[in-house]
Amino acid sequence: MALDELDRVAANRGDPGDPSRRRLLAGLLTAYTASLIPWALAQPAPHADRGAFTALSAILVGRQTLDAAQATRLYDALAAAHPNFPADVQALLTLINERHVDPLQLQGVLDNEHSPLASLPRAIVGAWALGVIGSGEGARCVAYETALNAVIVADVLKPPTYAYGAYGSWTRKPI
């Protein structure tokens, strides 16, 4: 598999990242998955398990950058909550790598095949998007203001409990 090809993809997208760090993450991907997250290739990947998590996360949430400290926190929390988490992440990444599954089709594919990995995307996207690990009485919150669902709309909204602005500032057109 073609690191050269990955480099070409990255170069075509104007990737400014450090090539040595990029290769760490890039080594986990195929040209197909790399094409989904070209900018994410510059993300640090301290070791393979965490690198696979970062790559899979970037693919699932469609983000080109992910906060490294948050990735570490979420990985640790998810790994503590899910037995076999690193192996499952590797397995799901491999599946996407090899079968070129469109992220939008992924859940349907896993559900249709009754895959043991079917619950994994929701767990990972829930962690990133809501800052919540687990569900029911075992659920816990590990992020709020930095959860992606706050970050994605941060140009328009503040997370509830944070002041929007001076009195009446909300009368203006949002964008």
Add this chain to the structure above:
Amino acid sequence: MSGQLSADVVVIGSGIIGALAARRLAQQGASVLILEAGPRLERARVVAAFRNSPIKGNWMAPYPPSPWAPHPIYVPQDNGYLKQSGPYPYPAEYIRAVGGTTWHWAAQAWRLVPNDVRIKSLYGVGVDWPLSYEELDPWYQEAEELLGVAGADNTGSPRQHPFPMEPVAEPWSMRRFRERLAPAYPVVANTVARNSRGYDSRPACVGNNSCQPICPVNAQYLGINAVEAAEAAGAKVVPNAVVYRIEHDTKGRIAAVRYYAPDKSEHRVTGTTFILAANGIESPKLLLLSASDTYPNGLANSSGMVGRHLMDHPSTSLTFYADEELWLGRGPQSPSSINTLRDGAFRSQHAPYRLDFTNISQVLNVTNDLIKEGVYGAEFEKQLRWRAARQVNVKNVLEVLPNPDNRITLSAEKDAMGIPKPEAHYAIDDYTRRAAEASKTDFARIAELMGGTGLRYSADGQFANNQHITGTMSMGNDPKTSVVDGFGRTHDHENLFVCSTGVMPTAATMNSTLTGVALALRTAEHILPAKNTHAGAMHSGHEASLA
């Protein structure tokens, strides 16, 4: 038995209603003791609890119940405190803590409309109140000035004097509803206990959009503000005092109440006058618990009506995508509504209702929907923004008629203190269901005028509850059919009064808190009139009687 307290007036319950009655009486010179089953909370800790909660859509999460004073919790699991006998569930929520349930509310501080108190005479349904809207007006005004209410004159509720404050600045989203629904539906500013300017040393709203579960900045009036005002007037609050029995003497007057501390040590409190203000579920529970040989059906219950006529406001709703970006979540949560259906000749056929627009940020709901649908990849962010910008919701707030079969009773099951839990018996009748059906036409028209797509009606026959607990200790002139008289005095016990939304004989279409406060202020005046020289004499006779 350890500890013995005494006061001129003993108030059971420290919610916004009990606390403001206590404040008024303390201001008249009475010694006032407020007994609260739950603990004292700190605003900053509630804010932190919300931010750290994994279930942010559940506004009870930052208010976990105390082992000694449980309250109902349903998420993630039903804690089984409010037992359900059906046939329709009544999953009421309330908070047992100093300040009570208005720790989290949308601060909707509505008056009734005048005809709400005469629906039997005018429409042949429900019952008439023992007092007129005009009699309530000055008490509404006093309540509005205490709470700091902002509103406009176009909601259908007349008034003699101006609102304390101008309406809160209209969010962009609500402006667009108002502009696009006119002239079919006039969208008006809600009447709210939320500051549109600095008021009573509290700041103007800054749009935290977390009115429920907690206003972090004190721009919205809460029960804890009422408690602090009562304390400033001289009232004393005893938290963690779980009243489990009201005692009467041989003449039928109330002599004392007994409470457990969390360690289950027993305490007795004597007084001259007693006010039961522990909400529309815990108050009737306590009256029923206090049955004696003389009053085998419970106190204040010669009519058999204690706990009966349970009412609330069920809601059905429509969620859809508007054809323009509205971005709910900027400004306060509940800014605007349609009030033209609160009254009319149709009330002889079906319930009236208010149509209420949410301005709660849709980000959480949209995120949950996308995860549920498995929308991943670049489409996740794109869809999250598109939906959060356009998703809106309108709900009805439906009147429920008083029905003696809808009631709170004592469960055979007991809580950790050994006190029977409350049990709800509830049904939603055809009068209310017909209104829900009628409002679907309004929902559809509103969606059409907003260019709505992706219309999602709440499931037929499914109602959300609004936690406006009313009716369980109804007021009336006839002791055979009501629990308290028009001033909140129990028919059966001369010195026992009830201050609660539970005394409302009908529920109307409006959030009940302001009416409950207005009635309580009127009760307080009845107990101890302002500027009455007797007040001073009463005080001097009892001062320093608090332990």
